[in-house]
Each structure stands twice: as C-alpha cells, then as structure tokens.
Amino acid sequence: MNSSQKNIPKSGGTARNKKISRIWCLARDLGMNGKNEENLYLVVESITGKDSISALNLMELDTVCRTLKSLLFKQNRQKYLENAKNSKNGTVYLPTKSQKSLVSDYMIKLTEQLKLNVPEFYLESISRRTFRKDYKRLNRGEMQRLIEVLKSIYKRNQEEK
Numbered sequence: 001m002n003s004s005q006k007n008i009p010k011s012g013g014t015a016r017n018k019k020i021s022r023i024w025c026l027a028r029d030l031g032m033n034g035k036n037e038e039n040l041y042l043v044v045e046s047i048t049g050k051d052s053i054s055a056l057n058l059m060e061l062d063t064v065c066r067t068l069k070s071l072l073f074k075q076n077r078q079k080y081l082e083n084a085k086n087s088k089n090g091t092v093y094l095p096t097k098s099q100k101s102l103v104s105d106y107m108i109k110l111t112e113q114l115k116l117n118v119p120e121f122y123l124e125s126i127s128r129r130t131f132r133k134d135y136k137r138l139n140r141g142e143m144q145r146l147i148e149v150l151k152s153i154y155k156r157n158q159e160e161k
Contacts, residue, residue, distance in 0.1 A: 019061035020053060026068035030075060043067065095143035103143070106150035113157050126150070 023040075027033055032040040045051045047067055048060045056064065103123070111119045126149060127135040131142050138146060 016058055016061065019058065019065060022065050023053060023061065023068060026065065026072055029072055030068065043071075093140040095138060095140050099140065099143045099147060102147050103150065106147065106154055109154055110150065110157075113154065 024033070027037075027040045032043070041051055041053075044053055044056070044064055047064055048056055050056060050060070053061075053064075107119050107123055110116065110122070114122075116122050124135050127133065127138060127146060130146065130149060131138060133142075135146075
C-alpha cells in the first residue's frame with residue numbers, strides 16, 4: 001500500500017468517487033484544469049483547509065461542489081451579461097406590440113374554447129414548458145414560436161369540435 005492510498009477513507013466509495021468526478025468536471029468547466037490546476041487546489045484549501053481532494057470526506061466534497069457550482073453560475077452569468085452588452089448596437093430583441101397583441105388574441109380565443117379559469121397560468125405553463133422561462137422574459141423569436149404554439153392549439157381544438 002503506497003502513501004497516497006493511506007489517506008483515502010474506505011466507506012462511501014461510489015458516492016465519494018462521483019463527488020470527486022463532479023469536482024473535476026466543474027473545475028474543467030471553470031478552466032481550472034491543466035496549467036490552472038493549482039487554482040482548484042487553492043479553492044479546495046480555502047474552503048476545507050486541506051490541500052488534497054482525496055483527503056476530503058463526503059461533507060467537504062459536497063461543500064466544494066456547491067462552491068464550484070456557484071462559481072460556475074457566476075462565471076456563466078458574467079459571460080451572458082458581457083455578450084448582452086456587446087450584441088449589435090446594444091439592441092435587445094424584445095417582443096413587438098403586435099406579437100403581444102396576437103398572444104392576447106389567441107389567449108382570449110383559447111379561454112372561450114377550453115373554458116380556462118385562469119388564462120395567465122395557462123400561458124405561463126406553456127412558456128415554462130416550452131422555453132423554461134417566464135412569459136415576461138421571452139425574446140422576440142421565442143414570442144413568435146409561442147404564437148405558433150397557441151395557433152396550433154387553437155386549430156387542433158377547432159378541428160375536434
């Protein structure tokens with residue numbers, strides 16, 4: 001048995017290995033692999049006080065995972081904001097008034113046709129299932145696809161009657 005195997009606890013092997021793999025995947029996504037591997041060890045040491053990933057217990061591994069996930073989220077958010085600032089002329093493609101009026105027209109028709117109690121919830125649920133975001137946060141292209149979805153629902157229900 002060599003010296004590196006002495007520090008590895010025997011219990012929780014599978015879960016422990018998955019957590020360690022997750023840490024390395026998150027580190028790769030954060031750019032902390034290869035030449036920047038020391039940054040990962042600095043993060044691990046700052047969180048747990050230990051300088052080796054293999055010396056961490058499950059709870060410490062989980063804490064490191066959560067921290068790396070939050071760092072990745074912040075990094076992705078920062079990239080998104082930079083891209084939004086650098087887009088063509090700073091223009092954000094918001095839905096047009098005509099698109100919004102088409103959605104409201106179809107919602108009025110569908111409310112009558114499907115006898116919806118709360119049409120806003122129906123619209124929100126379609127938006128969240130289709131685009132994984134709230135109706136109010138849809139951009140122009142997503143709004144157009146939503147209009148097509150509502151149109152197809154309306155036509156399908158008309159054909160059934």
